[in-house]
């Protein structure tokens with residue numbers, strides 16, 4: 314299909330809330346996409362940090378095909394083998410700190426569940442979150458979002474929010490009070506521009522929450538499943554949250570997400586407090602089980618840490634050589650950003666990179682964000698990065 318035909322269908326039949334690139338993508342293999350005109354694209358976006366095993370990984374394709382031919386949907390009132398396997402695997406991710414889980418179909422729904430859980434566990438209704446954070450677009454998730462761009466148009470539908478600067482323990486200490494149900498934080502902010510907090514930030518938040526009887530919720534939707542070099546993103550510090558939300562990489566491209574919590578929190582809910590038709594269905598769980606198996610067997614979290622460190626060093630070197638163009642490089646694992654000085658240059662990078670055969674996106678208006686598959690071949694990664702950096706330097 315030609316792009317013009319796609320645009321005609323879109324103009325007639327799509328609700329115009331998305332600005333698209335003029336490409337029809339028809340296939341993905343490993344870290345490469347192919348469009349309808351046969352052009353190959355090195356994928357440094359991985360479906361927004363989703364396709365952690367690359368595109369069409371045989372283990373994931375096989376698991377989905379096998380389960381699709383066996384059983385796709387039952388509702389949560391039956392046990393199914395894939396879901397039982399998955400909730401055991403999810404407990405292992407946190408080394409047992411967060412042994413209970415509930416499955417959903419998107420990250421946003423996982424955030425909704427976490428909000429309800431925190432309300433049940435504390436009886437409180439105030440949530441504190443961080444500036445420039447992103448937690449999803451449903452009303453329960455949007456109330457937490459610290460990015461004005463996303464929240465402001467729907468402010469009339471939302472309860473008053475309490476948003477504090479990221480990586481600021483004094484501000485958190487002031488905001489978290491006896492009415493606070495939870496502090497919600499991304500271990501590394503993704504959409505907010507790849508912001509990495511100072512060492513001790515999560516431990517400080519843990520202490521503040523404990524002192525006020527509030528929960529600590531880690532939004533691991535972008536940082537989890539190995540992306541930042543550990544199974545879950547909070548694990549670079551020696552603390553655990555009470556609740557963590559998962560999504561994106563969990564299904565490697567299949568829509569599956571969920572929230573996990575401690576025994577103490579799980580014990581506060583009542584039968585019927587939450588539910589879903591699709592969440593935790595056997596097909597989604599089979600996909601997630603395949604992803605978690607491959608991530609573990611192929612040590613992809615460790616690899617993301619190692620390859621991400623090299624990428625970060627390389628981008629930091631580039632930023633130092635081009636101080637007129639770049640502010641800095643920052644990141645953890647394979648969630649890495651290069652902040653540019655000029656928002657216009659930043660805005661041009663996505664479309665121009667695509668012309669050079671690379672898919673890359675820009676977060677928070679200025680930060681070129683690298684979130685490839687955790688198993689991306691290093692040649693593909695560096696070839697893609699070469700092409701992007703050439704555009705920044707030009």
Ligand SMILES: Cc1ncc(COP(=O)(O)O)c(C=O)c1O
Nearest residue numbers: 419420421447448449534535560
């Ligand atoms: C940190 C974080 N939380 C929540 C979400 C929302 O997830 P979803 O788009 O699957 O609903 C996102 C999506 O980008 C995210 O990055």
